[in-house]
Amino acid sequence: MPASASWASRPEDLVESLSSLDNTARLKAIRDVKNQIIGNKTKKLSYIKLGAVPRVVEILASDTEVPLLVQSAAAVGSFACGTDAGVRAVLDSGVLPHLLKMLQNGDTQVAEACARSLKMIFHSPLAPKSDMFQGHRMELLLKLLNHGNESVAEVAARVLARCCETKEHQLALANAGGLQSLVSLLAGSIKIREASLDALAALTKNNKHLSEMVIKLDNGDALASIIRLIKDKSSLTRLLACMCLANIGKACPGGYSQESEVRADMLSILMRLLDEPGQAGQDAPGVLADLVANNEELQKAAADQNAVEKLADFLLRKEVPSKQLEGVLLGLSELCSKLENSRRQLLDLQDLKSFNTSLALAAPLLLRPMVHGSLVAALRHPCDGVKVAACACVRSLSRSVKNLRTSLTSEQFVRPLLQLINDPSPAVQAEALTAVGNIVLDFTPQKSVIMQTDGIAQLINLAQSMDHTLRRNAVLALKNFLFMADITVKHRVIAELTIPTLCDLIQDPEEEVQEQAITLVRNLVHGEPDSIEQIFSDGGLLFQAIEKQLINPRPDIALQALYVINNVVSGSEVHKEAVMTSILSSQLASNTSWLTRFLQDTSNPQLRVVAVWCIINLLYPAGEDISSRVVRLREAGVEAQLHKMVDDSCLDVKSHVRTALEMYFGIRHIDGLQCI
Amino acid sequence: MPGQALPPPCTFLNVGQAFAGTQNVSNMNKDEAWKVNVRLQGCDMQNGYLCGSMEALNVPSAETPVVTFWEGELVDNRNYSFYTGQWDATKETDVKHWSKFASFLELREEVQKDGGKSLDLGNHPYIFMRWKEKFFVNVGSDCGLTIAGFYYVCFSRSDGSVNGFYYDPNSSPYQKLELKATNEGRAGHSFATYQFQ
Numbered sequence: 001m002p003a004s005a006s007w008a009s010r011p012e013d014l015v016e017s018l019s020s021l022d023n024t025a026r027l028k029a030i031r032d033v034k035n036q037i038i039g040n041k042t043k044k045l046s047y048i049k050l051g052a053v054p055r056v057v058e059i060l061a062s063d064t065e066v067p068l069l070v071q072s073a074a075a076v077g078s079f080a081c082g083t084d085a086g087v088r089a090v091l092d093s094g095v096l097p098h099l100l101k102m103l104q105n106g107d108t109q110v111a112e113a114c115a116r117s118l119k120m121i122f123h124s125p126l127a128p129k130s131d132m133f134q135g136h137r138m139e140l141l142l143k144l145l146n147h148g149n150e151s152v153a154e155v156a157a158r159v160l161a162r163c164c165e166t167k168e169h170q171l172a173l174a175n176a177g178g179l180q181s182l183v184s185l186l187a188g189s190i191k192i193r194e195a196s197l198d199a200l201a202a203l204t205k206n207n208k209h210l211s212e213m214v215i216k217l218d219n220g221d222a223l224a225s226i227i228r229l230i231k232d233k234s235s236l237t238r239l240l241a242c243m244c245l246a247n248i249g250k251a252c253p254g255g256y257s258q259e260s261e262v263r264a265d266m267l268s269i270l271m272r273l274l275d276e277p278g279q280a281g282q283d284a285p286g287v288l289a290d291l292v293a294n295n296e297e298l299q300k301a302a303a304d305q306n307a308v309e310k311l312a313d314f315l316l317r318k319e320v321p322s323k324q325l326e327g328v329l330l331g332l333s334e335l336c337s338k339l340e341n342s343r344r345q346l347l348d349l350q351d352l353k354s355f356n357t358s359l360a361l362a363a364p365l366l367l368r369p370m371v372h373g374s375l376v377a378a379l380r381h382p383c384d385g386v387k388v389a390a391c392a393c394v395r396s397l398s399r400s401v402k403n404l405r406t407s408l409t410s411e412q413f414v415r416p417l418l419q420l421i422n423d424p425s426p427a428v429q430a431e432a433l434t435a436v437g438n439i440v441l442d443f444t445p446q447k448s449v450i451m452q453t454d455g456i457a458q459l460i461n462l463a464q465s466m467d468h469t470l471r472r473n474a475v476l477a478l479k480n481f482l483f484m485a486d487i488t489v490k491h492r493v494i495a496e497l498t499i500p501t502l503c504d505l506i507q508d509p510e511e512e513v514q515e516q517a518i519t520l521v522r523n524l525v526h527g528e529p530d531s532i533e534q535i536f537s538d539g540g541l542l543f544q545a546i547e548k549q550l551i552n553p554r555p556d557i558a559l560q561a562l563y564v565i566n567n568v569v570s571g572s573e574v575h576k577e578a579v580m581t582s583i584l585s586s587q588l589a590s591n592t593s594w595l596t597r598f599l600q601d602t603s604n605p606q607l608r609v610v611a612v613w614c615i616i617n618l619l620y621p622a623g624e625d626i627s628s629r630v631v632r633l634r635e636a637g638v639e640a641q642l643h644k645m646v647d648d649s650c651l652d653v654k655s656h657v658r659t660a661l662e663m664y665f666g667i668r669h670i671d672g673l674q675c676i
Numbered sequence: 677m678p679g680q681a682l683p684p685p686c687t688f689l690n691v692g693q694a695f696a697g698t699q700n701v702s703n704m705n706k707d708e709a710w711k712v713n714v715r716l717q718g719c720d721m722q723n724g725y726l727c728g729s730m731e732a733l734n735v736p737s738a739e740t741p742v743v744t745f746w747e748g749e750l751v752d753n754r755n756y757s758f759y760t761g762q763w764d765a766t767k768e769t770d771v772k773h774w775s776k777f778a779s780f781l782e783l784r785e786e787v788q789k790d791g792g793k794s795l796d797l798g799n800h801p802y803i804f805m806r807w808k809e810k811f812f813v814n815v816g817s818d819c820g821l822t823i824a825g826f827y828y829v830c831f832s833r834s835d836g837s838v839n840g841f842y843y844d845p846n847s848s849p850y851q852k853l854e855l856k857a858t859n860e861g862r863a864g865h866s867f868a869t870y871q872f873q
Contacts, residue, residue, distance in 0.1 A: 340725075399872040401718035401727050402810065405745055437873045443717055443729075476871060483870040484692050519869055526692065526868040528861070563867050570864030606685055610867070613687065617864030651799060652685050655834040 011050055018055035027068055030059060034075040041083055048089045053079055057093040060102065069102060070113045077117030080124065087124040096121075096128070100137060103144055103152050111147075115155035122155075122162045132163040133172060142173070145181040150192050157185060157195035164202040173203060174210050183214075183222040190234055197229065197240035204247040211252040214244075220256070223248075227262055230269055235280040239273055239287065242266045246290040253294070263298055266291055271305050285311055286327030289334045296338050308335055308345045315374035322383040329378055329389035336396040343397050346371055347407065372407065379416040384425045391420060391431035398438035409442040411449055418455045421462060433462060433470060437477040445486040456481070460497050468510040475505055475516040482523035487530050494524070499538040506545040511554060518549055518560040525567045532571035535564075536578065543568075547582055550594045555604055562598060562610045569617035576618055580629060587636045599641045605650035612656045615642070619663040630667050639664060686803065688836030688857045689719050689726070692868030695838055697855035699732065701848050710735045714838070714855055724755030726805065729813060737820035743813040744823055751804040753797055758787045760806060763826050764845050770828075773841050774804065776850070777830040805829040807840065822846075827853055 017029035033052055037044045047053070056079070059072040076095055079086040099121075102114040121127050132138065144156035160178065164170055173179075182203070185196035204211045215223050229241035245266060249259060270291060273284040288307070292298045302308075314320050314328045336343045349370050378390035394417065398408045407413075417439060420432035436459070440450055450456065459481070462474035478497070482490060494502070505517035521542065525532045535542045549561035569579050587593035592600075598611035615638060618629055633639060642661055648654045695714040701707070711733040718727040726748035733741045749756040759770050771788060774780045779802040786792045797804070809823035817823075825844020831837075836857025841850050859865055 395873060402745065402747065405717075405813070406811075434873045437871075441870050473873070476873065480870045483868055519871075523868055523870075526866045563869070566864075567866040570859065570862045570866040572863065576863075609685060609687060613865050613867075620864050650685070651801070651833060652687055655801075656687065659834075 011046060015047065015050045015052045015055065018052060018059065023065060023068065026059065026063075027065075027071060030056060030068065030071045030075055034071060034078055037075070037078050044079055044083055044086050048079070048085060053089040054093045057090065057095045057098065060095065060098045066107050066110055069105070069107075069110045073099065073102065073110065073113035073117050077113070077120045080117065080120040084124065084126055087121060087126045090121065091126065091128065096131070100140055103147075103155070104140075108149055111149055112151045115149075115151045118155050119158055122159050127162060129163045129165050130169075132159060133169055138172060138176060142176050142178055142181060145178070145185065150189055153185060153188070154192045154195045157182060157192065157199045161195065161199035161202045164199070167207060170203050170205075170207050170210055174213060179203065179210070179213055179217060179222075183217055183225070186222070186225045186229070190237065193229070194234070194236055194240055197226070197237065197244055200226070201240060201243040201247055204244060204251060206247070206251055208251045211248040212255060214248060215252065215255050223256060227258075230262070230266055235273060235276045236278070238269055239276075239280040239283055242270055242273075242291070243283065243287045246287050250290050250293050263291065263295070264301065267298060267302055267305065271302075271307060271310070274310055282321055282324040283327065285314070285324060285331040289327060289330035292331075292334045299335055299337070299339055299342070302335055303339060303342045303345070308332065308342050309349065311335070312346055312349050312371055315371060315378075322381070322386055325378065325381070326383070326385040326389045329386065329393045333389065333392040333396045336393070337399070340400055340402075343400050343403060347397060347403060372412065376412055376416060379413075379420065384423075384428050387420060387423070387425075387428045388431045391417070391428070391435045395431070395435040395438060398435060401443065404438070404441055405443055409439060409449060414439060414449050414455070415453065418453055418458060421458055426467075430470065430473070433473045433477065437473055437480055440477050440481040441483055443484070445484060445489070447481060447485055447489050450481060451489065451492070456493055456496055460493075460501075463497070463505065464501065468508075468513060471505075471508070472510065472513045472516055475513060475520055479516055479520035479523055482520060484526075485523070487528070490524055490527075490531055490534065494534055499542050503541050503545040506542075506549060511557060514549065514552075515557050515560055518546065518557065518564060521546060522560060522563045522567060525564060525571075529572045529575065532568050532575050535568060536575075540578075543578065550586075555601070555607060558598075559604065559607050559610065562607065562614070566610050566614045566617060569614050576629070579614070580618065580632060583636060583638075584632060593636050593638075596637055596641055599638070599645065605648075605653055608645070608648065608650065608653045609656065612642070612645075612653060612660055615660045616656065616663060619660065619667065626667055630664060686833050687865070688831075688833070689716065689721075689803075690867050691716055691719055691870060693836070694858050694860050695836070695855035696858045697838070697853070699842075700852045700854070702852070706848070708736055712853065712855065721750070721752075724750035724752045726750060726807075730807075730809065732821060735821060738815075739820075740815065742815055742819050742821050744809040745811050745813055746807045746809045748805045748807045748829070751797065751806075753793055753795065756806070757791050757793065758804065759791055760826075763808065763843075765826075765843060769843060773828040773843055773850075776828075776841055777802070777804075777839060779830060780804070801833050803831040803833060805831060829853075 014029050014032055017025050018033065020026050020029065033047060037047055056072050056075045059068055060076065063069055076090050076099070080090050099114045099118050103111050105111050132141065141156045141160055144152050147153045147156070160173060164173060182196045182199050185192050200214065204214055226241050226244050229237050230245065232238050232241065245262060248255060249263060270284050270288045273280050275281060276284065292302050311328050311331045314324065332346060336346055375390055375394060378386055381387055381390065394408065394413060397403055417432050417436050420428055421436055423429045423432065442449060459474045459477050462470050463478065465471050465474065478493060482493060502517060506514055508514050508517065521535065525535050546561050546564045550558055550565065552558045552561065565579055568575050583593045583595045595611055595614060598607045601607045615633065618633065619626060642657050645653060645657045648657060693716045697712055698709050699712050700709045713731040714728055716726065716728045718725065728746060729743055730746055731741055731743045735742060751758055758774060759767055771784065775784055783792055783795055786795055806826055807829050808826040812819060812823070822844065825842050825847055827840040827842050829838060829840040838853065838855035840853035842853065
């Protein structure tokens with residue numbers, strides 16, 4: 001090899017030559033760089049370090065010769081392919097506007113090379129999203145959808161599919177005529193069809209309005225085209241068509257007449273796609289999750305086709321791509337969201353693969369439930385999407401007393417979940433907190449697993465979050481934690497939460513937080529008199545806060561407050577008298593006591609049932625103060641009201657009204673005897 | 677079994693509700709009884725599902741109290757009918773056991789005719805159920821008791837009393853369960869709650 005050739009190919013000199021004033025030298029340099037970096041990550045990184053990327057981009061920005069433009073666009077694509085550092089480098093060099101501009105270049109070769117590079121860039125999660133909606137970029141992309149060159153139209157659809165992330169993006173695209181353009185591409189070649197489906201799926205995701213628009217587009221012809229494509233020869237087309245229809249079905253259930261047949265077809269198609277290699281197989285579990293979401297019938301049909309076992313099998317495999325793992329966990333979460341049989345099937349699956357058959361037969365006890373370890377590993381996965389999906393899966397599995405009584409309340413799950421409720425990602429934090437709400441319900445009075453962690457402090461912290469959903473879910477978790485808890489647990493929660501904070505939550509600006517806080521108090525005062533006493537500590541602040549909620553115009557909130565009062569009346573004489581005083585003072589203040597108002601409420605029998613129980617509890621047990629309470633209740637018009645309810649339309653009310661009246665009768669009878 | 681309304685609310689089918697009583701084995705060979713405590717831990721009227729724990733105390737054949745976890749089916753003609761269809765119970769076994777409850781007798785004819793599918797059970801003063809123990813909570817399966825069978829249960833809406841008969845082809849027939857709703861020492865009735873998300 002001549003010495004000069006070796007000198008010319010030195011990387012530093014090649015980079016220098018990229019800015020040569022001689023067109024031929026520039027072309028040669030860029031071609032050499034491009035050839036060296038293709039498929040070679042080390043070389044890519046070394047040229048990035050040497051500052052090659054800005055020079056390559058400069059050629060694209062300022063040159064006009066076709067070969068130079070084609071080579072520089074191709075080099076940009078190579079840098080962006082397969083390495084985040086490469087994507088970052090080309091984006092930092094400001095390549096996007098130049099690539100977009102060059103898509104309109106009159107020369108097909110240039111336009112196609114730029115389209116390929118854009119595709120590479122937008123394959124990466126680092127690609128900008130909102131940026132593409134700034135200025136005239138969106139209009140340009142929409143215009144390019146109708147470009148005569150299919151590669152250009154395809155990349156425009158792909159870029160739109162990747163960038164369209166928010167409702168605003170979706171709406172902006174649709175308002176600019178994007179839906180119509182995309183639908184017209186469905187008749188194109190396989191690549192363009194798939195890009196169009198991809199973009200249509202992005203536009204309809206969680207968007208009822210746009211889903212309805214697609215259903216109605218071209219008098220249903222557009223929808224019919226997508227439905228036809230679920231049976232296409234190409235597996236990726238089938239997958240993407242299913243993705244579109246699953247999004248439309250989820251956002252707009254029952255939106256078109258043949259929906260249930262289409263869904264059933266999609267279920268079988270997706271089940272088969274699970275085994276496909278490549279993107280079709282990787283995305284199939286997530287689409288399956290969207291398909292069966294909120295549809296119990298379809299969840300049953302999926303379970304009948306062995307979907308639980310089939311998806312769970314991926315949890316056992318090594319090196320499943322994150323996106324696929326996320327889809328698998330979401331799929332399992334949906335399948336187990338309502339059906340106890342599916343939950344059991346998943347938790348009872350045994351890891352037969354790790355044992356040979358003879359060993360398994362000889363020692364069945366060695367077989368461990370296989371999903372536990374995989375779920376815990378997924379909770380600790382580096383990728384946020386996987387963590388969210390794993391939390392969702394645990395949440396679905398834990399909607400079952402049986403599962404909570406067996407495996408899910410073990411430290412194995414509790415510790416990682418508690419860690420995740422402080423995750424920096426809001427999505428992970430929210431989903432973990434929801435799962436924790438179920439998991440804390442361990443059905444043992446001592447609640448030892450949570451008591452040994454700092455879980456209570458963490459939940460109390462979140463109960464004071466600025467985000468009202470987090471606040472609501474943290475209070476709900478604390479309420480569940482106090483279900484049938486012993487007094488030690490209750491004392492600890494109240495000591496850490498404090499009565500004033502709990503009162504604030506009862507008067508929270510958000511009604512759903514109020515409701516949860518009141519039900520927390522309901523569990524707090526369920527139990528022995530010591531438990532009830534807590535509502536009267538701190539000068540009775542908590543009791544007063546609950547009393548105020550008895551007149552809340554929302555019946556479900558008032559009902560919970562009434563439950564709290566009922567539980568208080570099941571306590572000591574002092575507790576009963578406190579409630580009695582409350583009844584009488586409300587009578588004085590507004591002529592009709594809250595108790596009578598609940599007895600007269602015809603909106604919800606539950607209100608009347610609990611109100612009647614309050615009376616029964618006030619009359620029990622027959623002790624010293626009973627006669628006086630009977631008289632005071634009669635003066636408050638309660639007995640007369642009970643007489644009006646002997647034929648109440650609700651069986652439960654009717655039967656307990658009778659009990660209450662019998663108690664009245666019994667007490668009067670005893671009083672009569674005493675008088676004699 | 678569509679077309680049937682949901683059963684109306686029932687105070688004593690609230691989660692956390694405790695029941696206490698006895699189980700009797702009384703036949704020619706033996707006459708034994710032991711104390712039983714039951715706690716309701718789950719109740720989903722929509723799906724006709726109940727579950728809870730059952731504790732058997734001073735069982736002659738067991739050294740310690742035995743706690744089991746059970747799941748129940750509510751005979752609501754929506755989710756479950758009077759016919760068990762599993763656990764070795766034939767239609768004859770079902771009718772024979774249900775008939776031991778006085779409150780069933782007025783329904784028997786309809787049940788024998790067509791399974792009682794047109795009966796309005798939502799407004800009946802008694803709720804019929806099956807309770808099936810699923811696993812031992814605190815002991816091994818060699819504790820001296822079996823959970824192979826299940827209970828036919830008749831539950832009174834008005835006072836929460838429970839009558840039941842255990843059915844297991846391999847155990848003494850008609851072991852009787854008698855429970856009453858209890859306030860566990862409180863001076864009144866109290867309601868706990870939880871909520872799945």
